[in-house]
Amino acid sequence: MREQLRERIEQLTQEYRNGETMLADLDRRRTELQATMLRISGALQVLQELMGPVAAEEPETASGPAEAA
Structure with missing residues (x-):
């Protein structure tokens, strides 16, 4: 019984560590995506x-020759 508990503790500990690693990766990717979106937003602006x-200039240019005629 104790051996089964130890094994389960080890399994859960490893799953928890894997979860921490995945969460850190997601945080990094989110930060990178936010930076990319900020650059795109700036470029759009x-x-x-x-x-x-x-x-605004195009209609004036188009109306210019029409006024001259």
Whole structure:
């Protein structure tokens, strides 16, 4: 009976350690994913800001020749 308890304790201890390792890996991956998403968000913001003036200029350019005609 005692030997079975020891074996079970060893099994559970190993499972717990495996769980800790998996959790640490998930935390690392989450941090990496957050950093990636932050970079993507920044890139999107820059591109949207660049498109803002371009989108505003295009109708003026298109209306320019129409006014000249």
